[in-house]
Amino acid sequence: MLPVNHPISPRAGAVHAGDEAGSALEAFWARAAMSKLETKFALAREMTALPRLPIETLRAVLLQYRYFTRAFIADLAVLVARCPDGRLRSLLGQLVNEELGMGDPEEAHARLYDRFLESIGAIQPGQTPEQLDAAAHPKVSALLHQLGDRTLHRSALYAIGMRGLGGECVCGVYFGVMHVHLREHPFIVANEATIDWRFWDIHAGHADVEHNEQVRASVAELLERLGDGGAVEELAQGYDFGTATWDAFWTAVYREHDVQVS
Numbered sequence: 001m002l003p004v005n006h007p008i009s010p011r012a013g014a015v016h017a018g019d020e021a022g023s024a025l026e027a028f029w030a031r032a033a034m035s036k037l038e039t040k041f042a043l044a045r046e047m048t049a050l051p052r053l054p055i056e057t058l059r060a061v062l063l064q065y066r067y068f069t070r071a072f073i074a075d076l077a078v079l080v081a082r083c084p085d086g087r088l089r090s091l092l093g094q095l096v097n098e099e100l101g102m103g104d105p106e107e108a109h110a111r112l113y114d115r116f117l118e119s120i121g122a123i124q125p126g127q128t129p130e131q132l133d134a135a136a137h138p139k140v141s142a143l144l145h146q147l148g149d150r151t152l153h154r155s156a157l158y159a160i161g162m163r164g165l166g167g168e169c170v171c172g173v174y175f176g177v178m179h180v181h182l183r184e185h186p187f188i189v190a191n192e193a194t195i196d197w198r199f200w201d202i203h204a205g206h207a208d209v210e211h212n213e214q215v216r217a218s219v220a221e222l223l224e225r226l227g228d229g230g231a232v233e234e235l236a237q238g239y240d241f242g243t244a245t246w247d248a249f250w251t252a253v254y255r256e257h258d259v260q261v262s
């Protein structure tokens with residue numbers, strides 16, 4: 001069983017505090033939308049480097065994202081264990097199910113991403129899971145370890161902000177921008193027909209917008225029940241750490257491969 005620390009429980013009779021939480025939440029979403037936009041602009045500049053990378057470097061950069069997708073699923077499952085009952089908990093449970101391929105491991109998102117990596121030559125046929133695990137960049141492993149640790153040990157709201165919002169929503173922005181520039185790479189263009197695009201079809205599409213709406217509504221419901229203005233602050237702190245980790249991930253990977261951003 002997973003250790004559950006600092007469980008949060010709904011408080012009764014906090015009607016006025018609930019209004020306060022509502023406006024604090026509005027302010028948080030506005031700030032999150034702004035940081036999402038800023039991320040998009042910064043990334044659009046950074047990711048213009050992708051099509052110019054030697055194919056070996058592009059493969060190495062994309063391989064590192066593999067470890068993020070895998071760690072995300074495990075952390076999401078921990079969020080389900082820690083989240084109070086309600087819409088958000090069910091939604092997170094549903095996300096875990098989808099991530100795992102709803103009963104078919106071949107449809108699991110981590111597997112789909114590996115199939116994409118295999119189809120561009122970033123994973124060699126016959127490479128064992130152990131060999132692949134060993135290929136994680138130490139900085140990437142350290143960042144993922146830190147996320148996993150905080151998902152378990154920080155407050156449940158912090159963990160939800162960090163992994164449910166900071167990891168999920170912002171990661172959608174990365175996917176969208178990355179996908180556009182990735183498809184301009186000469187190797188990718190030349191091999192387009194034989195590349196397995198399933199992972200990207202799922203993650204760089206419109207489903208994301210709908211999904212974000214569901215997350216927002218569920219978080220609002222949870223905070224309404226908690227009726228505590230300070231809860232938004234915890235959520236926001238987790239969110240900030242989640243987005244900063246994404247930034248640190250790309251910085252580490254780009255630096256490692258000496259990618260020059262124009």
Ligand SMILES: [Fe+2]
Pocket residue numbers: 099109203
């Ligand atoms: Fe996914």
